[in-house]
Amino acid sequence: MKVTLQTNNYKNNVRDNNRQTFGAKLPEKSKFLDPYYKFVDKSTNTIAKYYTAKLYESPLSAFLAKHTEKLKSVVDHMQVAGSIVISGMYMSQTLRNNQLDPQKRKTLAINQGLTFIVSTILSYIIDQRLDNNWEKLTRRYAAVNLETDVDTLNKKIELWNIENKKKFDAKVLIGDIGKDEKFRAGQIADYVEKTMKNTSLAKELKGMGVLKKLLVFGTIYRFISPVAVTPIANWIGNKFIYKPENHQPSANKDAESTPKAK
């Protein structure tokens, strides 16, 4: 134990008493862009009132709500629909093109249709195969954001699914749920949304699922199939369609034969 005499106490504490306080004002947000933000706010309010409200409460949305119960996800099907529209447009354009032979027009249209079909099938298969790996990635992402381990998360989700299954079976016995319905085990996104009220993380995890579909379908539709199909189409065209008797030299032919530059 140390004991010191309190002499010269005032000098030692002068610094504490005369400490300068920080009295300056903190800078506020600038008001320069206020009229712009007000305009954006008002315009989005009008859009929400007269467009989104009418759209979400229209008979079209009622129809969609009834008939899309069995769909798990929607982003992939919408992308397929978009590519149907685009490839249909390209096919009709090639069939109406008067600068080409009628035989060549047919082959090009068939070529574009076949690429669409093959790429859709490929993308669905790859999307299904990548489910498990992407789920692991999302769990790692969630673990980093929640500051836990992946193993603890896995255990919690398993326990949560067991509880849900018990409730589901109880409801089936009572009769609230039909016997044909199957129990779907919840994944990390469902777990976070239902147990935690941290809404930003739930949104991000749903976004991860959307990102996966966008990446898979996007790369196959816009990168792999056009790049892989052009040399094959050229080879087929040169070998089978143009016999050496009827061969005519023409420049810039393959510019019309490149399918689907979307």
Add this chain to the structure above:
Amino acid sequence: MKVDSIKDYHILYKQYDSSTKEARNKSVNIVTGCESADKSVNTGYYRGSSISFGAAPKLSKGMKLLKKINTLCQDHKVIAQNLVALVLAVGFRPIAIISLPGKKNKDDKIYASGHSIASGLIGFIFSSIVMYPLGIAAKKYMKEVESIKDTLQEMVENKNIKTFSKKELLKGKEFIGENFLNIFGEFDKNGKLIKINRKTLERTTSILEMAPDTFVFGVAKAMLTVALIPPILKYVFGVEKHKEKVPVTDDKTKLEKKSTEEQKNITNYFSKVPSMKNFLGGVK
């Protein structure tokens, strides 16, 4: 008289063990000498405190970018779709097309890569300008939906409040109408509103959000891409697309050849006929 604080005492407490990660995370309270629970969160400035401050975890740059992309994917799906298309069409595809083997088709390759760059740019710019305000409006709409969900949950949990009408729920809401509850609401056996069906709501809203871009804007985008290809070819690749030269067909030469041959045959024939000798000119 000043007595120094008890903090300056050298208490015999457990030495700081830095061998394992678990031991490192177990902090010791200096005042009391007691071990605290595993506080891997509060390493650093607040080490040793028993309060967790709920601060945001330190994320690397990649994770922050991924966070932004995920929020974009969920809020503005169309813009995310076109962003993916932009990266592929402007970055990877031209390189892949030009690196394909074949020297004869150089012009075609350049045209195709110009087409892909134009389509990527136009798609992204067009859809981001048009769909961004629609996305913000949808966000505002969904905020009101979530407030309704919370009130419904409270009403169902507090079993004292048994009866509530739709009009009470929709009090003070600017955007939502009764039809919304009829479409997306789940009802009891007696016809009472229990909750809003989250999954159908998500599905239909995402379909309706993506529908304009897939079905309506495709034609406009295609026309704009075709218009944008020549400037890109000029300024990016330094190539101007010349008009196709009309190739000289073999038929013309054949005709010319045939005509001369035929003429020779005719003159030979008529020269042998005696009566025509007087008719034909030339040196006899």
